Amino acid sequence: MNFPLYFSKKIAFSKDNKNNLSRIIIFIGRLSVALGIIVSLITVATGIGSKNAIKNRMADFGGAIQIKSQKSNSSYNSSVLSTENFQFKKIQELPDVAATQKFVTVSGIMRTEDNFAGIIFKGISSDFDHKRFEKFLVEGETPRVKEGVYNGNVVLSQKIANDLHKKVGDSIVTIFSKEDQKPLYRKFRISGIYKTDIKMIDDLFVIGGINHARKIQNFEKDQNGGYEIFLKDNDRIDSVFPVIEKLSGYKNYAEKVTDKYPQIVDWINIFDTNIALIITIMLVVVVINIIMVLLILIIERTNSIGMLKTLGANNRQIRAIFINYTLLIMIPGLVIGNVIGLGFLLIQKIFGIIKLNPENYYVSVVPVDLNPLYILSISLGILIISAIALVLPSYLISKISPVKAIKYN
Template structure:
């Protein structure tokens, strides 16, 4: 989401609910200062205008998002499913566009096909533009794929009657999304009072809410797994104590303290657990690698905003979870191990 439309978007305060952008005020706007901030990975200007793509048999309502020479082709490359990204250098009027896979399927278009777009302005005749499809993208985010096409900002300027240096907004990309709240006030100090900044989390709150629910589910699943692990490891310890009752009595007869015997059983139980933890990690990582490279499990993007179950193989998280489970299990064994202190040496030696 952020890689498509920026983590922070700067717009004019005169903007309305229309998809036709209002010219961004240059008064107080310092794009160079914004780009020089250490948390900022880049910034690109844009302008948008609403219209219709029309073929002989069908049509589709679209938003032409015009981008300029600062458009980051490498960042957008991940969304491309066919064709290529045009060179929007602003030196000449470029009639090549990138459309979404959904629009391409609806209008039966493919790379290098021509398409007519119609744009309307108040009290004026419709404006016709002929474009050539150079690329097809897919983000799996419905609000993007349904309507947005990418083209030359000069096309939008001509349709909107803007000057050659006017822009409709500024998309700012961060190196680390977690710095969003920290960097936001710095951005606001460099945009002037006639413009305003908007976080991507505020622009698309429904997606953020879905991600928060997903994070809650992860926490719940890890919690349930931890409870199951603790119960199972306690049962293993209790079974070992029952099976080795004679050995406990013998050790007490030889002078071993309850604390020494407890540490023996706890360590032995953890030694049983560690190989299982290693094997479980190997199996889990293997399945995750298969999903990462082959995308076996798929989802409906209209409901989940992704078509394939994403995989994040962060070694730090994997190590923290494994060590955390091992630590919690070790602590949970302390209380059941006190059962050993209740075993009498004489009774234990007679136990069969």
């Protein structure tokens, strides 16, 4: 039988705890643990949830990785993608690649009688993943494009549609200009309206047929401006990118979505700092409270310590008793904290009660990531670190004399 653990349980579940100072001390200890768990769970779940939501939105809109011609550089107007040493089939066969789709982009201006908007016309083809894009659609539908056929439908962002006072079913004139050429006018029908909540996307991009973009850019019917590569797991982007880069050909270049929008990525990285800071603060608060609980319990049970020493228990056994006792006090706090924290997070995940300003946070609802690994790590981490932190103050027990302790009132 494990004597320290057995004795710890006897003290922890003793009815005497309800009639003395232990009752208040135990309440304080459990309350601090519960609050620490609640705050830590909310911080981690919403912080990681926000990071993943923003990254996945960027990747789902334009691919986790894009392949473009070296001639394009940072221009919004596509140059013809080179086929020299471009091993497209091998890229499609990579186990991490979920899908690919071709595109051509060209800059232009959408104009009404009262207003105008600078836009990037993104031409899509028959390989466009309409289902993946559905999450962004506010109303209407995306253009169903066929190779060699001109589709006059476009999808505008909600921001552009509001600025131009347009809705689904309306027509819109777009002006495209090229060097040493007259402006080109195209009239489109608005078939849908989308919203990603990412300002850099919603302010610019219009989705339309690739054949219009090819015609404006003087591309041949089988030429493309680039490919969007979608991954099965966007967290694998850093490991997959070097392989895709090698297969892209020396006249093309690959670009990660995280490099395309570095200002958003820099903002996302702040989450890591905030998460680490908040968890550290909560951990310090919990540890300080638990140490205080241990010291008060030792002082309160000085007589019991003296009696145990008289009966032959050594200092190590008595320290183990009080450490176990304090950890047992923490367990109800851990359970209560997890129930309340997870309950709140589940409500937010299902109903999206707490809203955000997408112009500042790139998401309109606080996202929640309920990863079981994080949940278990928080509880076990607080328990283990508290147990380690209790070792040093427990040495106070070795200073207690059995004779004086028995006389202690």
